[in-house]
Amino acid sequence: NAGVTQTPKFQVLKTGQSMTLQCAQDMNHNSMYWYRQDPGMGLRLIYYSASEGTTDKGEVPNGYNVSRLNKREFSLRLESAAPSQTSVYFCASSEAGGFYTEAFFGQGTRLTVV
Amino acid sequence: AQSVTQLGSHVSVSEGALVLLRCNYSSSVPPYLFWYVQYPNQGLQLLLKYTSAATLVKGINGFEAEFKKSETSFHLTKPSAHMSDAAEYFCAVGSGGTSYGKLTFGQGTILTVHP
Numbered sequence: 001n002a003g004v005t006q007t008p009k010f011q012v013l014k015t016g017q018s019m020t021l022q023c024a025q026d027m028n029h030n031s032m033y034w035y036r037q038d039p040g041m042g043l044r045l046i047y048y049s050a051s052e053g054t055t056d057k058g059e060v061p062n063g064y065n066v067s068r069l070n071k072r073e074f075s076l077r078l079e080s081a082a083p084s085q086t087s088v089y090f091c092a093s094s095e096a097g098g099f100y101t102e103a104f105f106g107q108g109t110r111l112t113v114v
Numbered sequence: 115a116q117s118v119t120q121l122g123s124h125v126s127v128s129e130g131a132l133v134l135l136r137c138n139y140s141s142s143v144p145p146y147l148f149w150y151v152q153y154p155n156q157g158l159q160l161l162l163k164y165t166s167a168a169t170l171v172k173g174i175n176g177f178e179a180e181f182k183k184s185e186t187s188f189h190l191t192k193p194s195a196h197m198s199d200a201a202e203y204f205c206a207v208g209s210g211g212t213s214y215g216k217l218t219f220g221q222g223t224i225l226t227v228h229p
Contacts, residue, residue: 004157033216040123042204042219043158058216090157102148103217105157 002026004106006091012112013081021076021109023091031094032074033058033103034066036087043090049074081113116141116207120220128228133177133192135223137205140186146208147188148217149179153201161203164188175199200227 007022025032030051035043035058045058047066055066063085065077074093078085088110092103121136139145147164162173169181175198179190188205202224206217 031216035219040221042118042120042221043206043217044219045216048216092158102160102163105150105159107157108155 004091004093004104006089006106006109008109009107010110012114013078014114015082017081018077018079019081020078021089021091021111022073023075023106024073025091025093025104026072027093027104028071029093029095029104030071032068033092033094034064034074034076035090035092036060037090037108038087046076046089081111083113085111086113087111116145116218118205118207118218118220120203120205120223122223123221124224124226126226126228127195129197130194133190133195133199133225135190135203135205135225137179137188137190137220138186139188139205139207141207145188147179147181148206148208149173149177149188149190150204150206151201152204152222158204161190195225195227197227197229200225 004025033048034046037043044060046064049055049068052071067075088108090108091106094103095101117140119138149161150158151161152158161177162171164181172178177192202222204222205220208217
């Protein structure tokens with residue numbers, strides 16, 4: 001049971017380059033999320049998808065785009081990478097219904113923009 | 115708007131000592147509260163969650179947390195620290211509604227356990 005799988009695990013980009021972070025979950029969850037983690041700031045929500053076909057901005061969406069490809073997959077795209085986007089990115093998923101349902105996280109993608 | 119404050123970015127304890135990690139929250143609706151743990155170079159793993167069934171919540175690895183509405187707190191404790199508890203711990207509050215994984219996190223507390 002893989003849970004939430006992110007690719008790649010590590011990436012180095014030059015300023016201005018673009019890339020897409022991939023995320024897939026096999027738990028049949030309706031909702032998926034992208035967070036970024038920076039030292040001393042916890043995790044901050046970039047974008048989320050409450051259900052297939054919908055996406056919404058989170059706390060820090062600038063510089064990012066997302067695509068909910070199907071129920072399983074939710075990708076994050078950096079169109080023109082900037083050093084400020086150096087971070088660890090986590091994808092997560094959860095069931096849409098039911099109270100107190102926790103989010104399940106992937107292993108993270110460590111991105112460095114030089 | 116919701117927010118979470120974790121008091122102390124670093125906590126250091128001796129093996130066998132009490133672990134206390136503090137979390138205060140702000141929420142305009144009944145909160146959905148969670149504690150997650152992150153081991154080095156790994157993702158986040160759920161420790162425990164507040165479900166309103168009981169104010170004292172027991173989680174994995176001997177951790178527990180007490181929900182105190184009057185103090186807007188959800189502190190995490192463990193009676194006796196183990197070396198394997200060294201990790202970063204995050205308190206989070208959920209917004210509920212249709213996206214229960216839409217979480218607001220505290221800044222994290224790094225727990226160091228000394229022999």
